[in-house]
Amino acid sequence: xxxxxxxxxxxxxxxxxxxxxxxxxxxxxxxxxxxxxxxxxxxxxxxxxxxxxxxxxxxxxxxxxxxxxxxxxxxxxxxxxxxxxxxxxxxxxxxxxxxxxxxxxxxxxxxxxxxxxxxxxxxxxxxxxxxxxxxxxxxxxxxxxxxxxxxxxxxxxx
Amino acid sequence: xxxxxxxxxxxxxxxxxxxxxxxxxxxxxxxxxxxxxxxxxxxxxxxxxxxxxxxxxxxxxxxxxxxxxxxxxxxxxxxxxxxxxxxxxxxxxxxxxxxxxxxxxxxxxxxxxxxxxxxxxxxxxxxxxxxxxxxxxxxxxxxxxxxxxxxxxxxxxx
Numbered sequence: 557x558x559x560x561x562x563x564x565x566x567x568x569x570x571x572x573x574x575x576x577x578x579x580x581x582x583x584x585x586x587x588x589x590x591x592x593x594x595x596x597x598x599x600x601x602x603x604x605x606x607x608x609x610x611x612x613x614x615x616x617x618x619x620x621x622x623x624x625x626x627x628x629x630x631x632x633x634x635x636x637x638x639x640x641x642x643x644x645x646x647x648x649x650x651x652x653x654x655x656x657x658x659x660x661x662x663x664x665x666x667x668x669x670x671x672x673x674x675x676x677x678x679x680x681x682x683x684x685x686x687x688x689x690x691x692x693x694x695x696x697x698x699x700x701x702x703x704x705x706x707x708x709x710x711x712x713x714x
Numbered sequence: 715x716x717x718x719x720x721x722x723x724x725x726x727x728x729x730x731x732x733x734x735x736x737x738x739x740x741x742x743x744x745x746x747x748x749x750x751x752x753x754x755x756x757x758x759x760x761x762x763x764x765x766x767x768x769x770x771x772x773x774x775x776x777x778x779x780x781x782x783x784x785x786x787x788x789x790x791x792x793x794x795x796x797x798x799x800x801x802x803x804x805x806x807x808x809x810x811x812x813x814x815x816x817x818x819x820x821x822x823x824x825x826x827x828x829x830x831x832x833x834x835x836x837x838x839x840x841x842x843x844x845x846x847x848x849x850x851x852x853x854x855x856x857x858x859x860x861x862x863x864x865x866x867x868x869x870x871x872x
Contacts, residue, residue, distance in 0.1 A: 577768045577843065586834040589772045595850055597766040606764030608755040608792055608825065608847060610735045614747045634766055636845050638796060638821075663796075665845070667766065676744040685735065687794050687823070689766060689847055692753050 558622070560711040563645055563658035563666070571647040571672045573597045575636055575665035597667035597689075601631045604693025611635070611686045613643075613679040620678065620709040622646060624702045625655060627673045631691025635677060636665035638685040644711065646675030651701040657709045673701070680714060716780070718869045721803055721816035721824070729805040729814075729830045731755045733794055733823035755825035755847075759789045762851025769793070769844045771801075771837040778836065778867040780804060782860045783813060785831045789849025793835060794823035796843040802869065804833030809859040815867045831859070838872060 561567065565574040573596055581591030599606065625648050637643060640662040648655040650673060657675075660666075667689075668674050677686065691697060719725065723732040731754055739749030757764065783806050795801060798820040806813040808831060815833075818824075825847075826832050835844065849855060 575766060575768065575845070577770060581770065585769075586771075589774070590835050591770045592846070593768040593770075595765045595767055599764050599766060601764065606757050606759065606847070607753045608733060608757060609753055610733065610751040611743075612735060612739065612749045612751075613744075616747070636794070636796070638794070640797070663843075677748050685821075687733070687845055688750070689764070 558655060558657045558707050558709045560644060560657035560659040560709060563660045563664055568658065572669045573667040575634065575667060576663055597634055598669055599632050600670045601691040604631055604691035607690060607692030609688040611677060611688050613677045613684050613686060615679045615681050615683065618680065618711060618714055620644065622655060622675060622707040622709050624700055625673045625675055626698060626700045627671055628691065628697045629671050629699060630695055630697040632667055632670050633690040634665060634667040634688065636687045638687060641682065641684055643680060643684060644678040646709065648673040655707060659711055716813060716815045716865050716867045718802060718815035718817045718867060721818050721822055726816065730827045731825040733792065733825060734821055755792055756827055757790050757825065758828045759849040762789055762849035765848060765850030767846040769835060769846050771835045771842050771844060773837045773839050773841060776838065776869060776872055778802065780813060780833060780865040780867050782858055783831045783833055784856060784858045785829055786849065786855045787829050787857060788853050788855040790825055790828050791848040792823060792825040792846065794845045796845060799840065799842055801838060801842060802836040804867065806831040813865060817869050
């Protein structure tokens with residue numbers, strides 16, 4: 557059984573970036589009217605282009621039965637929620653490792669670094685819209701690994 | 715006086731892309747659990763990288779006194795609201811033209827094409843968080859034009 561932990565930049569660093577406004581803005585633009593939290597993600601789109609897409613995800617039943625993970629060898633992939641609902645983030649050090657699970661705080665998005673094994677987009681309780689920034693281009697950018705036995709992922713208080 | 719019109723992909727096309735989920739998803743991913751609205755923006759980051767940032771914008775008083783417009787000659791720039799509040803979008807065919815104003819429907823974001831003259835990020839009524847995808851890199855990527863006489867921008871029903 558895997559227990560989801562609160563997502564933080566420090567614990568997530570080996571896998572990607574947390575997209576969130578923490579501390580003060582890096583600087584202000586527009587004559588001081590707008591605080592900018594600058595350059596939050598290690599993006600890498602390789603030979604493709606940085607594409608902008610939307611996703612409408614369907615919620616998963618809890619506790620989650622984690623049946624597979626996937627990775628994108630050719631580019632990074634960012635998911636930013638367009639509402640304030642937490643969602644589940646699963647990453648792994650590899651197909652044979654035990655995955656790690658994180659729960660966002662409702663303001664956080666994630667940018668998976670190129671090649672990071674991760675679970676699919678996992679809204680909870682209700683459908684959820686996301687903005688995606690990922691690589692669009694030629695080549696096979698998807699590897700999937702299906703577990704022989706699914707992992708159960710529990711979210712405390714969910 | 716400029717009157718803001720509802721934002722639509724068709725009227726905005728000369729200036730950029732409307733980031734919104736209209737019609738059905740282009741395709742489904744994650745074993746059908748997630749609808750993807752694919753490749754919604756004409757992104758161009760030139761010699762820079764596609765950077766991901768956040769912005770917290772302060773609202774402007776209405777009717778808006780539009781004092782200036784700006785453009786980024788080296789890259790496209792996308793703003794996606796992270797809540798469901800409409801915001802004001804101003805674009806122009808050039809420094810000497812009369813700007814055009816649009817009001818979003820609360821689900822829409824915009825991607826200004828490279829070099830498009832536009833107004834600054836303009837939340838209404840309350841502070842608003844946005845995700846930004848724009849060019850990060852060397853070079854002067856900002857041109858500003860200040861009007862001799864500000865334009866008044868009215869938003870019907872706002």
